Amino acid sequence: DSGVTQTPKHLITATGQRVTLRCSPRSGDLSVYWYQQSLDQGLQFLIQYYNGEERAKGNILERFSAQQFPDLHSELNLSSLELGDSALYFCASSVGAGDEQFFGPGTRLTVL
């Protein structure tokens, strides 16, 4: 158990819909990262927050957004969903930049 929790574990929805994925970091970790993992693209970094502020942005689509709340949990919002958004979405946390990341179990999103 990494100490990082993600909900829900599975999500099935339709194209055009909007979903919210939730992540609670390990106690004491200030950084939260979001990744998308698919068979054809591998593990893609989406976005990082540090203590409530956006720190780095990767290959995140404009239809996707995220935020980190004062209690340090984070949410990833995916809207206008397309079939190609079906993937595993991982959240990870770390103490700070450059430190080892602790990954959650992931949310498997299926868009039908």
Next chain:
Amino acid sequence: GNSVTQMEGPVTLSEEAFLTINCTYTATGYPSLFWYVQYPGEGLQLLLKATKADDKGSNKGFEATYRKETTSFHLEKGSVQVSDSAVYFCALDPASGGSYIPTFGRGTSLIVHP
């Protein structure tokens, strides 16, 4: 931008064989380097790390040395077990120089047969 290249898989070995998974990187500055492992149905977990040149990370019989001159961080294990079957990811995290974007390789699947 930064990049990580690791060997294509799957790598298929017999139990007790020697393992090498190659990883090379491109980055400015002095990033930290990591190997993560992902077992089926689970998230990634840290296997080992190195934070500066010539550092050797080790854990559970796995080793990797941070080679700045060859920009490499190859993973090795002297004798693999069936339980080592998983996907292995090489990664870097710059943590400085104005970039905080972690970069992962595409992963190498390891299959160990009894």
